[in-house]
Structure formats: C-alpha cells, structure tokens
Amino acid sequence: MHHDELTFLPGLVAEADCPTEDRRLQLVPLTEAEHLAWTESPAAAALGGVSFMQCPSWGRVKDGWQAEHLGWRDAGGRLVGAALVLSRSVPRLGRRLCYLPEGPVIDWGDPHLDRWLGPMVHHLRERGAFAVRMGPPLLLRRWQAKTVRDTVRSAAARRLRDVIPDEVDPVGATVVGRLRGQGWRPAAEDAQPRFVFRLPLAGRSLDDLWSGLNPQWRRNIKKARSCGVELGTGDMGHLPEFYRLLCATQERGGFDLGRQLPYFQRQYREMNNERPGRMRLFLARHDGEVLAAHTLASVGTQAWYLYGANADHHRTVRPSNALQWAMIRHAYGQGASVYDMRGVKDCLDPEGSDYGLLRWKLGTGGHVAETLGEWELVLSRSLHLAFRTYMAARSR
Template sequence: MFFTTLTEDEFAQFTQENFSHYTQSARHYQYRNVHQQDVHLVGVKDDDGKVIAACLLSEARCLRFFKYFYTHRGPVMDYSNLRLVKYFFASLTRYLKKQRCIYVLVDPYLLASLRETDGEIIESYDNQRFIKELAKLGYIHQGYSIGYSQMSQIRWLSVLDLKDKSETQLLNEMDYQTRRNIKKTYEMGVQVRTLSIDETPTFFELFRMAEEKHGFKFRELDYFKQMQKTYGNRAFLKIAYVDLYTYLKALNEKHTELVLELNKLNAKLQESPNSKKTKSKINQLKQQVDSNTRKINETKELMQSEGDVLNLASALYLYNEHEVYYLSSGSNPKYNRFMGAYRLQWEMIKFAKKKNIDRYNFYGITGDFTDDAEDFGVQKFKEGFNAHVEEYIGDFIKPIHPLLYKLYQFTEKSRKH
C-alpha cells in the first residue's frame, strides 16, 4: 500500500461508498478549494491502486508563517485494520512536515459506545489498541469530554435508526406525547417548506430567539449562507409555519360539521329523552364545539395582532448517502402550542426514508445525563423520537514540530490572559 494525494473523483467515490461524516465530502472540498484554497485530499491505496483510506484536511494560519491542520471527522477508513491505521497516520506526519504544519487535530468518526437516552451503556467498543497505536506515533488523546466546546466537534450524538422501519413503525416507537404532538400539527394546519438562500434571515430571526432563550451566542447569519453554498442542494433551511387564514377556514368548516351533528343528536334525544348514550354524546360534542369556538376566537385575535402567517420553527438540515443531519435550529416561543419543531422533525424523518437513508442524526447533546444538564430539555425532545445516544472517541492532537507547538501553546495562553 502507499500514501498519496487523491483526485476529487477518487475521494468522492470512496466517501460515498464508505460510512463517513458530511464534512468528508467532495462538496465540502469543492467549495473550500475554490473560495479558500485551504484543503487537501490524501489517502492510502492498496497495491492494486484501490483507495482504502481517504481524508479531507483543512489548514489554517498558525504563528504567522506556519499552519495547523484539521481532519474534519476523518480519516474515512477501517479503524479495526491497525496495520492500515499505523501506516496512514505515520505517513500523514511525514506529509504534514512538508506543509509547514505545527500540529494536527484529528477527530475520527469512531464510536466509543452506544447508550440509552439516560446514559446507560448498551454496547462499548474497545478502542484501546487504536489509541495506543496512535500514541506510539505521537498522537495524544484529549480525553473523554462532556459538554459543548467551541474548539472541537461535539462528542455525543443523538441518532434515530431508520433501517428496515416503516413510517408507521417509527411513529409507534416514539413516545406517546411526541406522537400526539405530531398528530396535532396536522389538526392545526402546520406546514413545512424550504427557504431559499435569500430567506436565510427568516431562519436567523428564529435562531436568534433560541440563542436568547438558552443564553448563548453561536453563529452569525453569514455562516448559514455559507453552509448552503458549501453543500449545495445537500444543505437547506426548512421552516414550519401556519397560514392562519387557511387554519381559520378549517376551524369554521369543523364548526359547521359539529353543529350539524349536534342538531341531529338533539333531534334524536327528543325522540328518546331518556337515552343516556345520546346525552353522553351531546355533552362530548358540546365540549368539542366550545373548544373549537375558543380556537376560532384565538385565531382571529392572532390574525389581528400577528398577521396571516406565523413562522413557528426553522432548522438547518444536511444530508449525504449515509445520514440526514439536524443541525442548528430556532423557534418562536410565543407559538410553542403549534408544535412546529415536532412537525419539522417528522417531515425530515420521512424525507430520509424517501431517500433510503438509514440514519437520522439529531446531532449534538452534552453527554451530561443528570436532571441539571444544560441541554436537559433538548435531550428529552430528542428522546421522544426514540433516538439513542452515540458516544464518539474524541480528539487527538499530534505536534508535528514539538518546539513550535510549545511556543504556540504559550502564545495562546498569553493571548487569553
């Protein structure tokens, strides 16, 4: 086998055929290569010239004249093949030395454990031989982190397995309340559409509301435009909304039906005044009429104060051959009763099924499974869809030039203080 740079086509074919993260994609490479010119495609081929490992690497300026590199959930390879692992990472070190690299950050898309939503381990994966092999080559494991970090990709993911499951089965396996909330979105006329890139500010307004609610500042508007440009038609913004005019029309039609049914039952009661069954049905119908009338009045008030269309929730989605990813999102808390976020998820789960994609990735959680976790509500929301938890191995750092790396660490500490 031999280490080599890869063509775009070689890289694209390998990452499409082998399980890989969306950042390890030809689309990502194409955009960055044109606009930032900071990407490399490297890999290993066997003696017959067949690609057996591939990795997109990006570079960034470090200590003015030098660089650091990042592997973007790569490389894509069979991590159980320790001979291949040893060869790839030893070769990568040699390659990076020629690139004026001070250090490289590696974060393999490699499972450490599968867990229940409460954190209980379903299955552990023994990665110690892999970690030791990398340690011999100077790649230092950064530990098993919990929580969110601006410096690295999230280590804990919430994932729903779609393989060999029908839409009905997926719904039935959800929590009762989640299933009920999805059903209610249909009754309330919630709809979903794709936003154009020019409508990104509409998404961003809802995203800002989520930031304010959770007390964090994460991304700016341009980031979400760039994600759509980078991944093309594989990345899009979806919005859940209610057209109140249409909803009011449906409520009025329902009111007419309920009143008609009530009149029929009242006529029936006159014929049989002692019928308990009819009386019970009349009472139930009166409750439905009252409830529907209340909704009609609330909807009219909303139309007067908010206009005809309510934007409920919006999210950035991305997909490849292996997964649909639910990334950043936001919602208007004033309209929580319309359950927009639930409808968004269900529409995208159905989208994944239509595309024959077996994994729906709800993406990051903290890995803190206590009731005090900062993302406790988010975890419960994802748990309701019957998602399980995947823990990944985490980061490795390899100082390519140890003395310069120490200098870099010193300057970073000084800058922060």
Template sequence: MILSQDRYDDYIKFVNSHKNSGVMQGPEWAKVKEDNWRHETVIALDDDGKITGSMLILIRKLPFTGKTLLYSPRGPVMDFDDEKTLYQLLESAKEVAKKYNAYCLKTDPVILAGQQQYIDMFKKAGFKFTPHLDLSHVTQPRFNYMINLKGKTSGDIMAGFRRKTRYYIKFAEKNGVTVEIKDKSHLHEFYSVYRQTGDRNNFDVRSEKYLAKILDALGDKARLYICYYDGKPVAGAITSQYAGKTCHLYGGSDNEHRHLCPSYLMQWHMINWAIESGCEWYDFMGIVLTPEENEELYRVYEFKNKFNGEVVEYAGEFDYVYDAFAYNLFNMAKGFCKSLSILKKKLKRAKAGGEKTAQNE
C-alpha cells in the first residue's frame, strides 16, 4: 500500500531501526531531493497489520517525454528472506508507476554481491539485473569501505588501525589541529575545502545549497565537522547517522595543510561519534578498487584503507520495467551521455596532468 498519514508514525519507527535501512530510505532524504524529484513511499504489512517492508520512491520527470523514472536509493527496506514482502512492495510500486506514467523502477538494495539467493529472488519477481557494472554505469557505488563496530570500544578500534594511521592522528593533535562540530552557518568554511578537494582530484562537487539541504533535512541525524589550524579551516566533513550506521557523506581538505593530517584526526572523531551512539557500522562510503577505473578515487580508497576496515561489495542495480520500448530507448540515450561524460572527464584529467607537468618544468 502507499503510505498514509495514519501509518506514518509506525513507518518512522520501522525505517529508523531496521537493519537494512539507511539514510537514503528515510523521509528526510526525500526532502534533500525535493528540488528535482517528487516522492512516494510504499509499505508492506503482515496479517496483523505490522509493517514488514518499506520503499522510498523518488520520481523524476524526463523532459519532452511525459515519462518518469522511479528510483529507490538503497531500497527496499525489508528482510530479504521475506519474498512475500517484496511482492507486496512491487504491487504498490505499480500503483505509483501508473500514477506518474513511469517506464522503470530502479533500485540498488543492500544485497551483497555474494548473496545469490536474494539476487535470484529479485530476478524471479521480475527485475532485470546486470552484474559487475563499474562506477560510471551505476547510481550508487557498488563498493563501500566500512568498519565493523559491533561489540568494540574506542580502544579496540584504535588498536586495529595501521601503525601509521595511529601516528597521523596523534601527529595532527600534537601540531595543533582541532576538530569542531559546527552548525550550518559554518557551511561556507567546509565548502571552501570541499571545492579544493574536487579540483585537486578532478571530481564533480555538490552545490553548497544541496549540502545545506542535507543538514536541514537530517537535523540531529547529521553533523558538520570542521578541522582548524591557527583558526583557519583545513578539512571538513558532513556525516549522517541512521538506523545504526554512521556514514561519511562528503569530505575534503585544503591544499596547503594536508601535511598536518587533519583528515585522519577528523575521521577518528567521527568514528567515535558512531561508537558513542551505539552504531554497528562506520561507513566511509564509495570506493573504487583499481586505479584503471578512476585514478583519483582510487587514491581516496588508499586513504580509507589505512583505517583497516573492510570492503563491502553490493550486488548493484535492479530494474523493474513497466515500458520496454521506453526503457530500451532511454538506456541507449543514457549510454551515449555516459560515454560523452567519461570522455569529458578523461580530457579534463589529461589537461590537469599537462598543466601540472608544465608547472614542474
């Protein structure tokens, strides 16, 4: 069924606590996305009327077509052994698809790549699934880097770090780097170092307005961390906490003070927030595992890997198709646009590399 107001409180309790839930499946995320996406939420019930599954569905109208794309980021929220719940959610999603003239429902659930029984269940339910897609062909990264916090203290986690990581954390403290939790009025300080990181590593950055919406929508479920040195912001991050997971959503550091290792100290503060809050996982979020896939993001993975966590590989994206002709047409157009985007980024990297070489000559 489509979520109604009389079930809203039950839904909030469910989505805030379910082990397979996350920040992108809560009503707060719909507020983050509201400038470009409409939304609906569907739920499944057992025979006693208890919620057994939910799915936040973002709805985006495609220009000049009258068609929409339905997207459920990291959804649905359910026990993946419960096939009945999946079918209930899909039936309700069909109502949403009819209402908005959708051609496809795209999901990227928290099913791991090795959980073939759940992949098969989704395929049996009618989803199309293409395995092993790389970063340029998925909405959410297939690989995340995470630290398992279950049953561990801060001392346990620190002891598990690599020796150099422990050294860098203490080095930052010893040299006067401080970490502070700030409100939205300091977002411009974070944005300055975030932009520098994007320029340095040749990746696109979100707008300051978008990051402000995250802080506004999530409220006390999000924190803005900023590292200072001599009163100047040198690193920062936006981190969320939802359903037992702390996620490092966005981060960056300036070019001038990276030798002081502020990001190591900041990560340690954010990990401690997760431990103090009783979270079971700290999620560094997306990574790539080879420099061939994306050299700049691979360097980010090398940094995250110094905290001695684990690589979590998700299965990827599942598409439930309502209009096969439109689906194939849009996929062709999407593939063409992706190819242009990849080419543009390669040219940008080549140009940046050439400029650096010229500066060094």
C-alpha cells in the first residue's frame, strides 16, 4: 500500500458514531430489479425521493462507465438506502474513479453519517477506486424569484451567492461540516449544476401555478395559442428532429453540451424501458413544422426539464413558453411535487450572457436553490494527481 493512500476498515465505526449494535448497517450488492423496486418504495420517498441519475437505467445510459448497485440494510434486514455507482478505469493508471451522480440516497440527516459512507468507501477502495466522487442530493440555500428580481433591479449584487437567502437548509449546512470531518472535500468542478431552478407544485392548483407566472409568460403562452401553435409529445422517431434543433440552439447560444444523437436515443430507450413514460419528448408545431422540442424526466413525485431545443425562426409565436406550460401541467397531472428546471448560473448581471436563462426561468415564479455540489474523497493522492494531469491534457 502506498504511503499516500487512506485506509478504511470494513464495518468499523467509532463508538461515538454508532453507540449500539442495532444501529449498524450492512452494505450489500443489489440486482437491478431490487434497486428499481427500492427507488419506487415508500422508504425511498421518505428520504426525499430518487434522482433519475440514481435509477438503474442511468447506468446503461452512461456508455463507457461500469454500473454497480449497492444497498444498505439495517439490523432487521430492511433495505434503508441505495446507490448507483458509476466507475471508469483510467488509462495507464490501472485503477478507477467512482462516481455517484446525485447520490447516494441515504438518510443524510443521520448524525452517524460514517456508518453509511464508511462501508461504501471501503468497498469501493477494495474494488480499485483511487477516488470517490458523489453529489449529495441536498440543498444549502434558496432564493425566491422576487428576491432575485429585486436584487437585479437594485444592482445590490452581481452574484447570487452574495445575496442573503430566503431560506437556509439546516440538514445541508450540517452535512457540509460532517463531510469535511470525514475527509471529503468539494470537487474542483461540479459535473452537475450547483444552482438549480425549481417550481413547487405540491399544495397548489393549476390556477395558482398560472397566476404565479409573470405577465410576460402568460402573454407569450396566449400568443402561442392565438398563433395556432400545436403542442404534443413525440417518440424515438422524433429524436433526430430534436437533435437538429438542439444543434441550432447550441450554435445560437455559443455552448456545446458534448452530446451526440446516439446519446439521446440511448437515454430515451433505456429510461422508458425501465418505466414507460420516465422520459418524454414534448413538441411544439406551427404550420406543421416543429419549432421547439423539450425533454422531461419523471421519477416518483419529481419531474425534471432536461433539454430544450428551439428553432432560430418564428420565435415570435412563442413556442417555448407554451411548451413549458404544457410540461408543467403534465408534471402536475402526474402528481409531481416539484418541477425542476435544472441548472442556472449565479450571475445576476443583466448584461451578462449567463443571466438570460435565469431571467427566463424566473418568469415561472419558482425559486433558485443551491445544492451541496459534488464532493470527493481522494484515496490515492498520487493517482488522483495523475488523473487530473491526464484530464487536463485531454482538454487541450
């Protein structure tokens, strides 16, 4: 063993962390079927639900990664947590990086957090991991749409992180300290967005949601209706059209998602094979032409707007606003408690290029939430340094 590697003993938990034998947890392998059944169980819902990136199908979506399904059982043998672990061998290193996107799904409020993470880290190290990266599915802070708009209007701050939040999540704030105490550190860069925009649906009527839209959104939706924009859903055969519009959107916005058509086809196929309707493609047509195509994922009581693709022309008929309203109504009708519009930047400069997307999402009347971001535990410093050097060379 190299001197720069950390050692974890299987099942070893300090007395202070695990005062009684019946609090111990056993890490066990799961089949895909067992994992899927748990993601849809009341136990998973009680932990806040499961991200689409922690469903078994995501392991098949991520080509080039090896998927492993793990679970935690309590002293009574009940499954009380689960994780999809993606691992990738790094050329010339002979070891692997392990990644848990928006996971694991465990009781993050447990003060004895190491009884969950300790056995997982030991297992992954035994499997050849030189580093473990995870994205705890927790929030740190929230800013309501009005707070953000007022800040921009007064030019009081140029970054969201400099604005006093409307709410601080006590669990998220506590977990940050506990992770640091166990040797975890924030990742240099987050693979998933740190700031997300969410529209709460639970306890609200459709009339409430409609009145929560700002006047411009409501006008745009009515404009699309009066211009004859037709809304509906597509299937696998419509993905090439979606991808064509996505390429146009990327070129117009000056960004590159790094995804090709086969990725979206695999995503649509695998997610819907796991559970029909897990991923949907929504289309907005005008005079028979598709002007906007957006994708939606659903797991339990959560729904996510994944990708938006829009044509360069006929934008005055406002297909995107109308399509989003259709997706919100669909999520609401399926019993979703939240409509997650995914990532935004924390830029509050109205002249900045990053603010445009946030301004558009603010029109729904939801809130911006800051997640914990992604955290890493380095098990071999030398191999981790070699990996970072390799990735830097690849990006050049």
